[in-house]
Each structure stands twice: as C-alpha cells, then as structure tokens.
Amino acid sequence: MLKYLRLLLLPFNVIYALVVFIRNKFYDWGIFQSTSFDMPVICVGNLAVGGSGKTPTTEYLVRLLGEYKVAILSRGYGRKTRGFILANETATAETIGDEPLQYYRKFKNVTVAVCEDRVKGIRELKDGHDVILLDDAYQHRKVKAGFNVLLFEFAKIRKFQMLMPAGNLREPFSVVKRAQAVLITKSPAEINEGVRTEIANKLQLEPQQDLTFSSIGYQQLKHIYTGEEVVFKAEQEVFLLTGIANPEPLRQYLESMPVNIHAFEYPDHHRFTEKEIEALAKAFQKHPAKEKIIVTTEKDGQRLLDDKLRDLLLNLPVYYLPIANEINAADKCRFDQKILDYVASAKRFDKIH
Structure with a gap:
C-alpha cells in the first residue's frame, strides 16, 4: 500500500530534485x-x-x-x-x-x-x-x-x-x-x-x-542496566523490541539461531511509551516458557533508560545486542x-x- 502511495508523490520528485540541484550548485559556486x-x-x-x-x-x-x-x-x-x-x-x-x-x-x-x-x-x-x-x-x-x-x-x-x-x-x-x-x-x-x-x-x-x-x-548480549553478559540459549523465546530504520538484518541474524522470535517493531527513533512497554512486559510475563528474554538494540536501549520505563522493566531480563562494523x-x-x-x-x- 505504501508503495502505491509513494507513486502518487512522483510529480513532487521533480520539484525536490530541482531544489537539491540548485542548493548544491549554489554551494559549489560559492553563492552559499x-x-x-x-x-x-x-x-x-x-x-x-x-x-x-x-x-x-x-x-x-x-x-x-x-x-x-x-x-x-x-x-x-x-x-x-x-x-x-x-x-x-x-x-x-x-x-x-x-x-x-x-x-x-x-x-x-x-x-x-x-x-x-x-x-x-x-x-x-x-x-x-x-x-x-x-x-x-x-x-x-x-x-x-x-x-x-x-x-x-x-x-x-x-x-x-x-x-x-x-x-x-x-x-x-x-x-x-x-x-x-x-x-x-x-x-x-x-x-x-x-x-x-x-x-x-x-x-x-x-x-x-x-x-x-x-x-x-554482532557482539555479546549485555544487560541494559547491569552490563551483565549472556548468550542465547536453544529454543529460547526472544521478545524483540526495536525502533530502528531497518530491523531486517537483526531479524535475519536471530532467525539463523534456534530461538523463537516475538517482534515488537516501531519506527526509527521511536519514543517508547509506558503503554507500549507495559504491553511488552505483559506479553513476556504471560508466555509460559521458562527460557525467555527481552532483546533490543543498543540505540533503542538508550531510550529505555528513562526512569518510568526502567521501573517497568527493572525485574525483567532485558538485554541489548551491540553491533560493530567489521x-x-x-x-x-x-x-x-x-x-x-x-x-x-x-x-x-x-x-x-
């Protein structure tokens, strides 16, 4: 659906392209x-x-x-x-x-x-x-x-x-x-x-x-509040919380392991609300599995340091997965x-x- 909506915006691409071209030329020529x-x-x-x-x-x-x-x-x-x-x-x-x-x-x-x-x-x-x-x-x-x-x-x-x-x-x-x-x-x-x-x-x-x-x-899982490091376990239930532009590589990485993924995906830089984190915590606690974990990205983890959100997650196993450019x-x-x-x-x- 989004793809077709974007096609409707094609006429505006000409305007956008012209503005970008003129702006760059003005910098190239020293006018800006x-x-x-x-x-x-x-x-x-x-x-x-x-x-x-x-x-x-x-x-x-x-x-x-x-x-x-x-x-x-x-x-x-x-x-x-x-x-x-x-x-x-x-x-x-x-x-x-x-x-x-x-x-x-x-x-x-x-x-x-x-x-x-x-x-x-x-x-x-x-x-x-x-x-x-x-x-x-x-x-x-x-x-x-x-x-x-x-x-x-x-x-x-x-x-x-x-x-x-x-x-x-x-x-x-x-x-x-x-x-x-x-x-x-x-x-x-x-x-x-x-x-x-x-x-x-x-x-x-x-x-x-x-x-x-x-x-x-992908690096070692780290607890978002204590820094404790752990590893994924076979057949573990992974509750994945993301607010990044492209979670696909992370999903593919997790799908390559013997874990079961429950995805909670939001837009890039999404500001998590108490209601959203409560829903995540409720789904996690309701699941009957003994081996279960909440995983997020390092960037998303910074927004979970908010005091109100921290209180909702404090007693749960919440870990972030650091990444590095190799x-x-x-x-x-x-x-x-x-x-x-x-x-x-x-x-x-x-x-x-």
Whole structure:
C-alpha cells in the first residue's frame, strides 16, 4: 500500500530534485558559504534516509583514532532541546538524542556534543580537540569537512532507488563525488570482484575515491542496566523490541539461531511509551516458557533508560545486542590508512569560501 502511495508523490520528485540541484550548485559556486576549519573534520553520512550504519561506523572511527583527542558532534535527532549541548552525567535521550547518548556512555575518553548548527558546534569544540567526527552531516554543506565517508547499504545499493518524497534518497547518486571514501555496509563477509566493479561503476567513482565493504559484527548480549553478559540459549523465546530504520538484518541474524522470535517493531527513533512497554512486559510475563528474554538494540536501549520505563522493566531480563562494523579484510588496511593519513597530514587553516 505504501508503495502505491509513494507513486502518487512522483510529480513532487521533480520539484525536490530541482531544489537539491540548485542548493548544491549554489554551494559549489560559492553563492552559499561553506566553512572550513583548522583541524581534521571527518563527516560520516549517507544519501538514503536512515538505517545505513552511521552509528557503528562512527564508533569504528573513534576506535581507529584512539591516540587522538576526539569529539563527536551530532545534530541530536529526536531530542527535545535546542542549541549546543555537551553530554554529561545528566544527559538523556530526550536532552541529546539516543545515538549521542550511546556514544557518551560507551566512550569515556571522547567528548560528545549536539548542535543543529554544525559550524557553531565545531567552533565550540575545536580548541580542545584533535579531530571532530560529524555524525550524519553529508547534506550539511555549511561545513566543508576535510574527509567525507559516505555510506550505502549493500542490499539497497544494487537496487533502483528514487529521490524523496517518492523514494528514500536525500540527494542523487551524482553527489558521491564529494566523498573521499565510500563504505558499503551490511555486506557479505566476502565480496567478489564482479560485485565490487558493478557497484563502483554504478556510483561512477573516481580512482582516488576509496570503495570499502563492511559487514555487521554482532557482539555479546549485555544487560541494559547491569552490563551483565549472556548468550542465547536453544529454543529460547526472544521478545524483540526495536525502533530502528531497518530491523531486517537483526531479524535475519536471530532467525539463523534456534530461538523463537516475538517482534515488537516501531519506527526509527521511536519514543517508547509506558503503554507500549507495559504491553511488552505483559506479553513476556504471560508466555509460559521458562527460557525467555527481552532483546533490543543498543540505540533503542538508550531510550529505555528513562526512569518510568526502567521501573517497568527493572525485574525483567532485558538485554541489548551491540553491533560493530567489521571492515572487509581486503579493504581494512587501505581504509584505515587513508583515514589516519588524512588526520596526520591535515594542515591548519581558517577560511570561508
């Protein structure tokens, strides 16, 4: 049904495409100003709306750049606040957003901040840091990042895609030229040369643009409140709670194991209500199985830290399943070195162009 409704929006794609084209040309021609900064700024972004793996990619870069003082700057999607905010011990998903909260809780040696105006945010952070990572900022052209990592999902890149509003693309494929590295996420562990060439040709990549593939690495289940680690058990009843853009890879992973899945799925960044969590808890408690568990994603888990929701789940076995970006073995050294070389060689300069 949704597919047919989107077809009705096709005439508006022409208007949207024209607006995007003019906006980008105005930045390319210098009519709209882009600000560069006197430090390495790495942007992690995508063209399609949601679900491409920006969060695990940002976390990968944090680990790669461990010897530097790193700051992550996000817009803070879904927060109820505005302006520049530094994450601290009082931060919640409502004050800074679920993804920034996840970064803050996971990386104690990294500064996490949110600001819808990325230029202002960078100016607040730049003096005390060596590198700034911009989360989901490929379309935020007021900042001219020194290095852009552009993400595409493997399952979608080989299919026909359309611009919004009839499709999910924010910009056409032609803007790939702004990226220094293209990362195809959620890929198979092994990629043959035919597939690699097919995707490179579709994106019309230049020789200097790095094409890298990565797969999802599922980690150990962790209790959302205590951090206790457990493993799945055979024939276990799994009550799966998600509010992410694309839960399909997670479902496929769980379906590969001898467990029974009861899915409670909501839209991306969904703010869980007490009524919804009560329904989940009731279904869990009503099920007669002895071996049963509630599983969610790490990002969704940040929203379950709300005091009212925590009270509803406190005595239940609620675990999140962390994921990591695992760069294809054939690409890892090249991808890592390109990032490290950029950070090491980035010159100090201030200019507006």
